[in-house]
Each structure stands twice: as C-alpha cells, then as structure tokens.
Amino acid sequence: MVNFLIGIHAAFGELGIFAFLWCLVEIININEQRIKRAKIAALIGTFFIILSWIFGGFYYTNYYGNEVKPIIKEGPIPWAHNVIMEAKEHIFLFLPFLSILSTAILFKKSKNLDKYKKGLIILIAIIILIGFTMAGMGYLISTGARAGLEAKI
Numbered sequence: 001m002v003n004f005l006i007g008i009h010a011a012f013g014e015l016g017i018f019a020f021l022w023c024l025v026e027i028i029n030i031n032e033q034r035i036k037r038a039k040i041a042a043l044i045g046t047f048f049i050i051l052s053w054i055f056g057g058f059y060y061t062n063y064y065g066n067e068v069k070p071i072i073k074e075g076p077i078p079w080a081h082n083v084i085m086e087a088k089e090h091i092f093l094f095l096p097f098l099s100i101l102s103t104a105i106l107f108k109k110s111k112n113l114d115k116y117k118k119g120l121i122i123l124i125a126i127i128i129l130i131g132f133t134m135a136g137m138g139y140l141i142s143t144g145a146r147a148g149l150e151a152k153i
Helices: 002-029 030-072 080-091 094-108 108-150
Strands: none
Touching: 002 030, 002 094, 002 108, 030 080, 030 094, 030 108, 080 108, 094 108
16 A cells, blocks of 8 residues: 655655745845745745646556545545545645746746735745645545554454
8 A cells, every 4th residue: 555656745745845935934034145045946846846746646546546545434534535635635736836826926026026025925835834734634644544454454
C-alpha cells in the first residue's frame, strides 16, 4: 500500500509552501533586492505546487481510488475519506491558481508594489494556510488508511 508517489506529492507541496513563506517574509519590508528574492521564491513555490498537483493527481487516479479508499471506508474511521479527503481534493484546487496569481502580481506590479502589498500579503498568507491545512489533512487520511489496515489484520 505504501507508494513513493505520495511522498513525492507531499514533499513538493511542502517545498512549495515553504517557498511562499520565504516570499511572504521578503515582501513584509520591501525594497528592490527583496522584491527580486520574492519573485524567485514565488516562482519556486508555484513550480513545486504544480508538481505536487500533478503527482497527487496521478497517485489519486491510479492508486488511491482503487487501493486506499476502500481500506479507509471499511476501517474504523471512514470519515478520513468521506470528510477529509473529499474536502482536500476540492480545496487543493485553489493552490495552483492562487500561486500563479500571486506570482503574476509580483512580476506585473513590482514597480508599485506598495499599493498592492497588503493584498499580496493576505493572498500569500492564504496560500500558506491552505498548504499547511493540506499537510494536516494528508496526515489524517494516511492515519485512516493505517487504521483500516490494522482493522483487517
């Protein structure tokens, strides 16, 4: 049941979120150098979030639905799929688009970023919050899978 794709999915997602945390730190007190670093961080974060989306989607369509989902649903905590996974698969869809949006704002509005700074900070904070929420939800889902396997034994 353990699949390396889920580890890659989680690692890319976490790297993406940490890159956006770096981006947030850079734009709090902006200057020309910090804007350059924020752009780099946002590009890295967007790249990793998109990779996480791709690997997670591949894992979900090829392994999770056939192998893991039935184990969770038949186990002692079926809500790990019925509630957590259902929410996760819909909430996660926002991350690639929000990351692309924040990166675009950084590149398009870098000359007068003071005007957009507050909104950009809120946007990046939402990305980070959703990202950490996804990690927690992933933990609960994998706990549901482990509990389902133990119940079978």
